[in-house]
Amino acid sequence: MLAIPEIGWSDLTPLLPFLILCVGGLVLVLIDALIRGRAGFPWAPVTALLPAAALVAYAARWGDAVGETVFGTMFIEDSFGSTVGVLICIATLLAVFLSGSYLDKVGRTRGEYYALIAFSASGLVLFASTTELLSLFLGLELLSIPVYVLSGYLRKNPLSLEAGMKYFLLGAFSSAVFLFGGALIYVTTGTTDLVEGLRLGAGSPLAQLGFLILLSGLLFKAATVPFHMWTPDVYQGAPTAVTAFMATAVKAAAFGALARVVAAGSPLWDNIxxxxxxxxxxxxxxxxxxxxxxxxxxxxxxxxxxxxxxxxxxxxxxxxxxxxxxxxxxxxxxxxxxxxxxxxxxxxxxxxxxxxxxxxxxxxxxxxxxxxxxxxxxxxxxxxxxxxxxxxxxxxxxxxxxxxxxxxxxxxxxxxxxxxxxxxxxxxxxxxxxxxxxxxxxxxxxxxxxxxxxxxxxxxxxxxxxxxxxxxxxxxxxxxxxxxxxxxxxxxxxxx
Amino acid sequence: MDSLLSIVVFLPAAAAALLMMVPKEQHGLFRNGALAAMVATLLASIPLLTGFQTHAEMQFVTKAAWIEDFGIQYYIGLDGISLFLVLLTNVLGPLVVLSAFKAVDTRVKEFYILLLILQTGMLGAFVALDLFLFYFFWEVMLLPMYLLIGVWGGQERVYAAVKFVLYTIVGSLLMLVAILALYFIHHAQTGIYTFDLMALMQTDVPLNTQIWLFLAFGLAFAIKVPLWPLHTWLPDAHVQAPTAGSVVLAGVLLKMGTYGFLRFAIPLFPEAAVQMQKPILILSVIGIVYGALVAMVQTDIKKLVAYSSVSHLGYVVLGLFSFNMLGASGSLYQMLGHGLSTGALFLLVGIIYERRHTREISAFGGLAKGLPFFTFAFVFTTLSSIGLPGLNGFVGEFLVLLGAFGESPWIGAIAASGVVLGAAYMLWLVRRFLFGANDNPENQDLADLSGREWLVLAPLMILMVYMGVQPKPFLDRMEPALEKAYAPVLEVRASGNYSSAADLLAPFLAEREEVEPVMENTEDPAHQIGGGVR
Known part of the structure; x- marks a missing residue:
């Protein structure tokens, strides 16, 4: 059952990198609204502060990342999650700097681009730091939706539009698949905690089916065969800086989540x-x-x-x-x-x-x-x-x-x-x-x-x-x- | 001088790093700088020869942790096997640079930097005693050679360069897998993670696994040698490569394959080596005859020389897998000899190509009159290459054939036919190329060898004579290391029913004592089999 956990301020500190990126994204939206129309705002350096600050937060809490869960079991702070998080932040940091120059070159420098990158990064960080179905899904959507928008960011470029549309449709479908798999696991076991749920579901065909379906949703994000068809078109059509972001940060998070799911799934597979x-x-x-x-x-x-x-x-x-x-x-x-x-x-x-x-x-x-x-x-x-x-x-x-x-x-x-x-x-x-x-x-x-x-x-x-x-x-x-x-x-x- | 060997290995790379900072218009500086670096490397390696002690143990050893988490070491050392290959590499180094002074006039900076990096890669691969380090240097050689062929090569250079890389990399990646497998087998037995060659040689690998690992190593080395039928990259690479590239390729890189057999594949997997002996002997003999026959019908001089390499390297492999000291020392001697004579042949072909911009045999004839010195050098090198007694080629080939006869008279007989064929295609080439009537107007006023070209060729020719008449200093130093390398194989054979092979050897050994009083301690077959100390 999904117990309502007790939540205190202390639960927020492990979430600091996520909060920095997420709240930072909101601030960027606000700045965009305030300076609307005026060119010359240093978007890339300001945005780069967010992953940099998140890296500092990871470094500061390194020794404390000992595998404790916060918000019930919604979020787990361990050095695996932190490591994947650090990879994501490094990739985001570098991609933001690439974006600055890229957007200048194509003449489409806009604040929302950077806000979307920040939101996506926050989703990525969350995605790699949880073994709980709901927050996994939350992370998945939070990372995906901004990337769909970013893929189609070059509105006047048909390839970019195609990329955005294609990624969105297939991505939405894969999210639904993921959710369906999660629902099957929940139905069988009555819990949304993956580790607990898959232990309870050991031997149950329905849970195994659910697990496979869930896995395919993740394999889609990781761009693996046979869920890879979108990759070439989206990578080609998306703005190059976004492609770099997708190829590195998104991939790191997807594999982080896959590793957690595979680790949790091992009790299920006595015979399959x-x-x-x-x-x-x-x-x-x-x-x-x-x-x-x-x-x-x-x-x-x-x-x-x-x-x-x-x-x-x-x-x-x-x-x-x-x-x-x-x-x-x-x-x-x-x-x-x-x-x-x-x-x-x-x-x-x-x-x-x-x-x-x-x-x-x-x-x-x-x-x-x-x-x-x-x-x-x-x-x-x-x-x-x-x-x-x-x-x-x-x-x-x-x-x-x-x-x-x-x-x-x-x-x-x-x-x-x-x-x-x-x-x-x-x-x-x-x-x-x-x-x-x-x-x-x-x-x-x-x-x-x-x-x-x-x-x-x-x-x-x-x-x-x-x-x-x-x-x-x-x-x-x-x-x-x-x-x-x-x-x-x-x-x-x-x-x- | 603990760091002497490291200095020798990294001097060229250090020079390359310095040259990188020089603006690229300074062509003269790159030429002279690269030459100075190569000469300095050669001079630095002289103490290796003078300080070398004639025993089987590794000398000039440097051992330091590199990547501790995986038991990877920076572990280098020298023995009688690698000593001469290092010297060969360093002798060829300055000559290669010198030979390119006129031939390379575009992208001069990059050319010499790549040559220097390649030099470090080759030297490192010859002295590495940690398998990971060896693999590292092995791959470091790959890209400079790829670029040398692909950028400064002839018409079909891109095709040749890519083919070279793909062939090499398939073999070397499988070798990497085998290295790792051996590493884990060793760990399972001893609980220690290490790539240390000496430690891994003590590993007891089951025969079945040995064969797989031997095949993986062997494939990488056989491609590099190249052993028939894996040789098809070689003619392309040789013909398309610039002269300097061909010389390095034939002189040193091919030896990397045979060296790999000698240093790694045979001592590490002796039982598998014994099992695989027959097929490899047969392939090497096919290579000898096939290479010679194909060389005979070539119309391009460089391609002819390239196929002659296939044939000559066949002898080297034949000697290595005869599993007796005659064959082994002949084989190592042949590696050096081939490096000198084929290196010189490629240089000579390069010299004529610079003047005429063609290598078609039919375009030449009667050069002897106009180019007496060139003709002298070419004929001299040809005689060395076909094994005229008194020159280097003879010693190696003769020892290899003795070794092969000792192992199997049939194999020896077929291989010996390669000597005849070799003489045939080389002398026929000389006749068509240098003698006869000079009826092509373009060949009338060609310039003979310049001072620089003499400077390139003379050291090689002197060494050819020296190695031809004085094999003893070489063979003496090689022998203990070779005995050590073959001890495991001979042990395996002694324990099986292979003793008949040693009986076969006896007459040849007795005869050889008169020819070569050098290796008197091998005359006793019992000593050969049991006497190798591990």
Whole structure:
């Protein structure tokens, strides 16, 4: 039963990051109303304060995040949730800076854009910090609805409108599916707490069905096969900065929630092989993503299919975790999410950097010779492509290594062979970008744009890509600060 | 000097980092800077040779934690196997830079920076004793070579470059999986997470698993060698690569595959190696004959040399899998010899290409009159390549054939036919290319070797002679390390019913003592099998 919990002020402090983002979004709406019409308000820097403040809040409460629930069981504060939250905030922070320059370039700087990003981020944070069906759904809607709007933000661009409409329709449908799954679990077990409910529902076919349906709702958000059809169109049509946000922050939250749901779901599966379901989803996701990416010429579509493929690699962590309960598999997933965030934001950053006021340059053949024209950006793009392809010494390699190692440890040999062959396949299309950058003669002179802020974001991402590839135990030289590996390991152990 | 080896490995990369800060118009600075860095690396590696002790243990060892959470170490060291490969790499380094002075005049900065990074990758891979570190360096080599082919290559460069990367990466990713599997097997047995090669060699892997792991390692190495039928990337890569790229590729990168067999695949999985010996011997012999036959019908000189590499590397693999000291030392010797002679051949082809912008054999003829020095160098290198006694090629090939005959006379006989074929296609090339009538007007006033070109070729030719007449200093230093590397395999064979192979060896060993008094301690077959100390 849904008991009415006692709520006090002390319940609010664990929610601080969520509140900062959510209330901050409201403040942004207010500012927009007050200064309406006047240009020149520094939207991006002001908005960036919100995820930055949320990061500070996470850091301040780090030691207190010990797995306690607040508002009854509605919200859980543990280091897993905090870690995913930190990833979300980093991705949001970087995406906001990209947005500032991007909106300037397309001439559509409006306050509501930033408010929507903030709202969405608050939903993402909530989504990863709960095992309760109602707040999961709340988080899902709070993160999704702003993203639907943002996808269709470029009103005069038919592709963007199509993206918004498509994402909205399919997303609404998947939300309904999610809700239906949740309802089935509630009907069987009488509780909306997932951990409790799935324990009670052990052996009940209805609860198992509900769980599968719920899972498919989440797999939709994570852009996995067979729920991936929306991804290429939406990623291509949405404003590039929004695509970067979706590909990183939303993906991190979706996998955070998936990990929690899978962890909670394990008692259900004495005889029905959850691992097998996830195994097939993982294999299909990476294979379909990679095969489809091979023939793409539009860089956003290519990155969309690549993000599907990466979702497949990430799922390996969940496959291993669902069968063995080994936290190392989840640590690998978290590490990969971090690597994926910096390299992906960086890649989208380069695309935005090159866009000029008239148009974006999205066809890969257009990049011919750009590596020589803008050496720094070309080098950065190459770093991101190499990292996405999983070649050392980059973050992408180490992330893959980390995920693969737990799978090999537990004997998922065929899965890893498939993943490795997929990974080899993916090298082809990532290298196509490098081929264009360095090995092709430019067809026509492109008018390239520029942007200092985006350049800085790209530089930060490139350095991070290298740094966490070279030294995955980065930060360990600062006393009292855990290395990234220790950090994700601690977080994974806390997952429930 | 604990850090000497690290200095040698990272000197080129450090120079590359410095050169990155120089504005790109300073072409001369990049050329001379890269040359200075390569020469400095070579000089720094001389103490490695002079300070080298002839025993089987690793020397100049540096060991430090790198990623402690996973038991990954920065662990490098040198033994008789890697010593000469490091020296070969460092001898070729300055020559490659020097050879590109005129040939590369676009994107000069990036070219030399990539060459330097590649140098560090290769040196690192030869000295890494931690499997993760090895994999790391192995992959670091990949991208510079990809760019060297793809940016500075010929017409079909993009196709060749992508093919090169895809072939390599499929093999290396499977190797990564195998490395991890071994790591966990070791952990299950000892409770320690480590990639330390010495520790992993003590792991007791069940035969069935060994075969899988051996195949995964073997695939990565066989692609790199390249072993027939995985060789198809090689002609494309060689022909499209700029001269410097071809030289590095043939001289050093191919050795990475055979080195991998010798250092990792065979000692780590001895039982599997014994099981897989026959198929690999057969593939290597097919490679020898096939490479030679295909080389014979080529119309492009560079492609001909590329296919001759397939054939020559077949000998190396043949020697490695003969599982006796003759074959093994011959094989390692052949790696060095091939590095010198094929490196020189590619340089010579590059020199003529710079003058004529074609490599079609039919476009040439009768160059001997106009280009006496070029002709001398080319014929000299050809003779070294086909194994004329007194030059480097002979020693390696001869030892390998002895080893192969010891293992299986049939295999040895077929392989020996490759020597004849090799002489045939190379000498036929020389006849069509350099001799006969000079009836092409474009070939009338070609310039002979310049001072710089002499500077590139002379060291190689001197080394060819030296290695041809003085194999002892080389073989002496190689032997203990080779014995150690083969000890597990020989142990496996001694425990099975393989002793007949050693009996077969006896006559050859006795004969060899007169030819090469170097390895007197291998004359006793019993010593070979049981005497390898682990």
């Amino acid at each position: 092989p959850l691992t097998q379901v996830l195994w097939w989803v993982a294999v299909l996701t990476m294979t379909v993503g990679n095969l489809a990416a091979l023939t793409q010429t539009n860089v956003k579509r290519m990155l969309a299919y690549s993000s599907i493929a990466h979702a497949g690699y990430l799922l390996i962590g969940l496959v291993v975790f669902s069968q063995t309960g080994d936290h190392d598999a989840l640590s690998g997933m978290l590490y990969y999410l971090l690597a994926y965030t910096v390299m992906n934001i960086g890649a989208f950053g380069v695309v935005i950097y090159w866009a000029n006021h008239e148009r974006e340059h999205l066809e890969i053949p257009q990049y011919a010779g750009l590596g020589w024209r803008t050496p720094a950006l070309g080098l950065a793009m190459s770093v991101f492509m190499i990292s996405l392809a999983g070649i050392p010494p980059t973050a992408g390699f180490f992330g893959k290594y980390y995920i693969f190692r737990s799978a090999i440890e537990h004997g998922f040999h065929s899965l890893i062979i498939i993943a490795v062959l997929n990974s080899a396949l993916s090298v082809y299309y990532y290298l196509r970008v490098m081929v264009a950058l360095y090995m092709r003669k430019p067809v026509a002179t492109l008018e390239l744009g520029r942007s200092t802020v985006v350049g800085a974001v790209v530089a930060v991402c490139a350095v991070a890509t290298f740094w966490i590839g070279f030294a995955p135990d980065a930060f360990s030289f600062v006393p009292g600060v855990p290395s990234i590996v220790e950090w994700v390991q601690g977080a994974a152990i806390a997952a429930r």
